[in-house]
Amino acid sequence: MDFNIIRCGRAVLHVTDLERSKAFYEALGFVITESDSDCVYLRGLEEHNHHSLLLKEKDEPVVEAISYKVYSDEDLDQLAGHFESEGTTVKWLEKGSQHALGRAFRIQDPQGLPVEFYAEMDSVERLLQRYNLYKGAKVQRIDHFNCAVKDVQQSYDYYINELGFACSEYTIDDKENIWAAWLHRKPSVHDVAFMNSVGPRLHHIGFWLKDPMSLIDGCDVLASMGYAKNIERGPGRHGLSNAFFLYLRDPDGHRIELYNGDYLTSDPDFKPIKWDLNDPLRQTFWGHEAPDSWFDEASIVLDVHTGEPVETGEPKLKKTKPQFMI
Amino acid sequence: MDFNIIRCGRAVLHVTDLERSKAFYEALGFVITESDSDCVYLRGLEEHNHHSLLLKEKDEPVVEAISYKVYSDEDLDQLAGHFESEGTTVKWLEKGSQHALGRAFRIQDPQGLPVEFYAEMDSVERLLQRYNLYKGAKVQRIDHFNCAVKDVQQSYDYYINELGFACSEYTIDDKENIWAAWLHRKPSVHDVAFMNSVGPRLHHIGFWLKDPMSLIDGCDVLASMGYAKNIERGPGRHGLSNAFFLYLRDPDGHRIELYNGDYLTSDPDFKPIKWDLNDPLRQTFWGHEAPDSWFDEASIVLDVHTGEPVETGEPKLKKTKPQFMI
Amino acid sequence: MDFNIIRCGRAVLHVTDLERSKAFYEALGFVITESDSDCVYLRGLEEHNHHSLLLKEKDEPVVEAISYKVYSDEDLDQLAGHFESEGTTVKWLEKGSQHALGRAFRIQDPQGLPVEFYAEMDSVERLLQRYNLYKGAKVQRIDHFNCAVKDVQQSYDYYINELGFACSEYTIDDKENIWAAWLHRKPSVHDVAFMNSVGPRLHHIGFWLKDPMSLIDGCDVLASMGYAKNIERGPGRHGLSNAFFLYLRDPDGHRIELYNGDYLTSDPDFKPIKWDLNDPLRQTFWGHEAPDSWFDEASIVLDVHTGEPVETGEPKLKKTKPQFMI
Amino acid sequence: MDFNIIRCGRAVLHVTDLERSKAFYEALGFVITESDSDCVYLRGLEEHNHHSLLLKEKDEPVVEAISYKVYSDEDLDQLAGHFESEGTTVKWLEKGSQHALGRAFRIQDPQGLPVEFYAEMDSVERLLQRYNLYKGAKVQRIDHFNCAVKDVQQSYDYYINELGFACSEYTIDDKENIWAAWLHRKPSVHDVAFMNSVGPRLHHIGFWLKDPMSLIDGCDVLASMGYAKNIERGPGRHGLSNAFFLYLRDPDGHRIELYNGDYLTSDPDFKPIKWDLNDPLRQTFWGHEAPDSWFDEASIVLDVHTGEPVETGEPKLKKTKPQFMI
Numbered sequence A, B, C, D: 001m002d003f004n005i006i007r008c009g010r011a012v013l014h015v016t017d018l019e020r021s022k023a024f025y026e027a028l029g030f031v032i033t034e035s036d037s038d039c040v041y042l043r044g045l046e047e048h049n050h051h052s053l054l055l056k057e058k059d060e061p062v063v064e065a066i067s068y069k070v071y072s073d074e075d076l077d078q079l080a081g082h083f084e085s086e087g088t089t090v091k092w093l094e095k096g097s098q099h100a101l102g103r104a105f106r107i108q109d110p111q112g113l114p115v116e117f118y119a120e121m122d123s124v125e126r127l128l129q130r131y132n133l134y135k136g137a138k139v140q141r142i143d144h145f146n147c148a149v150k151d152v153q154q155s156y157d158y159y160i161n162e163l164g165f166a167c168s169e170y171t172i173d174d175k176e177n178i179w180a181a182w183l184h185r186k187p188s189v190h191d192v193a194f195m196n197s198v199g200p201r202l203h204h205i206g207f208w209l210k211d212p213m214s215l216i217d218g219c220d221v222l223a224s225m226g227y228a229k230n231i232e233r234g235p236g237r238h239g240l241s242n243a244f245f246l247y248l249r250d251p252d253g254h255r256i257e258l259y260n261g262d263y264l265t266s267d268p269d270f271k272p273i274k275w276d277l278n279d280p281l282r283q284t285f286w287g288h289e290a291p292d293s294w295f296d297e298a299s300i301v302l303d304v305h306t307g308e309p310v311e312t313g314e315p316k317l318k319k320t321k322p323q324f325m326i
Ligand SMILES: [Ca+2]
Pocket: C146, C193, C238, C241, C243, C326
């Protein structure tokens, strides 16, 4: 099946102090497309769509939705039809109900993640060559979502077989169970990754940088502005995905990854790369340990229908820190 | 129309001294997959297919073919059928007739370029994380072909309407004629570019680097090995495509571009970027002039049926150095 | 002899439109320590002294002085005494007569360059770790002066034998005449270079960058702000000095070099590196040609006593473009 | 006092498996000047002297000496005379007794460190522009020694007042005691640092890299060769010294720092930078914690007279992990 999902598109996060969050993301190098007293719309320097990160000021710092862009409104209708035909309740958000976005719908995916699809978002000026506006880590574009789920095998099957994603890399435990999987629609390593953990939760949102030095520059700028404590892990390189990475916690604890070092995954004969859970090069190619917080903490997600937090549960496969996710 | 062309795949070049060429490309940072007394098969560090550049020792330094990879053998048949239905002669090269390649066919495109399509190439070890093997400019993968043609408008129409390419950027002259166009199948700036010039000729083959420093390193390594004279232009940045570029001439004069700085072009609502021919930032964002050789010289191509050089002719639009191509 | 000259310290340039110059140098990544309607005081990010570049608005874009810092006021007196004893007229500028500077004196050196010495300059906040203030090419500190003189051998002898400089690298013509020489007091490649040319003139002032990517970033930022035309040469690497360089022309044509890639020259047993004038790797390691302007144009200097432009004359050694200076 | 000490010069380390160590340092990017069955002589790419690191195969992995280069043999004699006059026993090693080195002498410094001085070392080809020989982290030159001593105040006084070093940065505890100090002869941040810890021990030897990307490249190359476990800490930035750093453990546990990001400390009016021991930006500007091993482990040093290990003792100031040294 193929519903012309193009790529991961945006995330909608709730934050508890909008000004504080706005200052953080601006320091990090995001472009502020628009902001008012309730919301901030952020995008990367090469993005021609209105935003890839929407922050709403609310009481609890949770995840309202992670969103994928589809090719056309027709594809959107077909995809909604597919969900309904398999018994998944579709919640439509008509055009005009969300600022700068066309009509969209949301579902709770089989593992409980709040997922949104849309085909249309307002165009804005792309700032790729406005180098004098670059700052911080010079965030270029949204790259992927990383999700903690209880049953990775189920997410893997669903996203590949039902939604047409392809797998670039995956991790197995010593019984050959799928522990984690990196799935893509655009020909990069991933649009979404799923890891075996307490779920459903959003572990992080990855943003792509133009080069490794932008990541180093980002560290220096953040530290000089008092954000050193927001740097949780890295810089380092993952064996899995070959990413040169940095993990940050925003003022509410939402985790952002800065990411560079991907490769092209366009080919049908590209064989997904298999990693053993205990391969020491998998998690961190250079051999560093991640802090406990990185393994234990992730953002709670909302139910798209009730607006209430989705209860989390223990993962299907036994958790083995520190190798359990990337 | 869409025949599931995935991406540009390989180029087949004739060189007059194989050992000399092999030494050059190895210094530049290509991986040598295989070589014998007649041929050298080269690939980039992240490539999982057998080669992206095939050098054959011959009397004349010409271009035998530029090749695109399609999704499946079925797509290949449909594409061949399409060419035949429009009256284009298809020359099949059955599996086994070309080393490491499945069945393929070649056509002469409307502007006279020798174009090959294939779905299958042998898989080899991907060396992306074998950093101890990196050298020179650390060439990662093939990115695009840049072709000089007499009638860009015709190539533009044909590749978009007949073959399903999309346009990312283009240049117009003062009468709004299309002077040059950047077309893609994979969601990067281009798999192929066409420029108004004496054609048909191959201007250069672009290879993607992992970061800007690899390009600087490449210059230093080449110079230290006596290849300074092979550096024709750059490093610099194109306004068009935002590429951080370096142009090299191989020992036979074939031009290779090292390239970093692309952006994602996945979205149907991405509006192609229009440049005026005389916008000084278009050609070289930083304002340098290119040498005359860069404007005047390009590789002669062969007729896929006769094996003879294709005669070139004057371009349709009046040539205006130095703005005529990128 | 050794008068405890520490390093090159500052340059005093006349510019014809202060606001225009201020905008340019700020875009380039200088810190503005102070400015008023007549003057702008600029420094690099790691500099703890008040300024390394002083711009004064005047009718003609000339060089008022190039200045060296000596260890102490006592050294300053001894150096002044030395000049007087050899018959060189010393012009004292008492403390208070120049903003932010202690007492200083100026002389016209044997080749006619206006040279100033001082021991004391006001201290200001060093911004090295204020990364959020970094911009443009992130200029770190003054590195060297490059001067065109009629008789390099004389400057070479004078600065080494009379003033205690050491030579790191030099160029000879085919008759073993010294064509150019790189001399230092601090243990870098140079504080001052002299080249055989129409002189006396100031060819450029070199500023040190923290890394090669800052130079690339500088190009991008300048171009995005409309300063592409101010980029005269580079980026490239000199064989001589191993510098990764960029040459810029300020709005009045004064030439600024951005520079990275030096080495340590602390050792008395370091043998000066000799280059042949016609070694193609000497000027530009990567093999590019410099534009004519780079060879032909340089800034006129003033007489420290009369305040009038110093008349220039033809160099002693026959000029041979393009190899005549670096 | 000033005995014309130029810079830190070399370290002499004992290793237990010469082949294993040689392989490690070669992977790291050192140049092997010479090696035989007992010794390996290593240098950086820009070094014109024979070696900056000498490894001798012995039973115990200890430090035989850390060495400083002085300006001339005359200075060497004066320095030896000074030590003798203050009652320090000088052990001369005549020319010919150490390969590639002129006459030298060794002393045990007041805190028990084995220190050597020499004026002359054989010259070898400098490989700075032999970029095709660059590999690993592309080590450029020795930069500094970092020593754990029981009484930093005493080392501080001795090296500044007796040997003519200058202080660039220092750390104080909450009672204003000097906890650590960075001292230099060459105008960089340091030739030697002293930290309050179990001493005397050698904490690490710092080597200078040409740019930050060389450090990242070094990590990738080491990891790809199976040395990921040898990476102990970093990459990161120290607030103190502004270094972009990586700490490695060689196969015997000797610690090597790769280092980039220094600044010029030539000026007498440069005010040493004071850091509070508990300033979170001091140790690691970006906020990461160092592993326990980094705080607890360091190399035992030998007595220059007996050849026996020097007994270590508790530091004078109370140890407070994790802030106790850098
Ligand atoms: Ca120079």
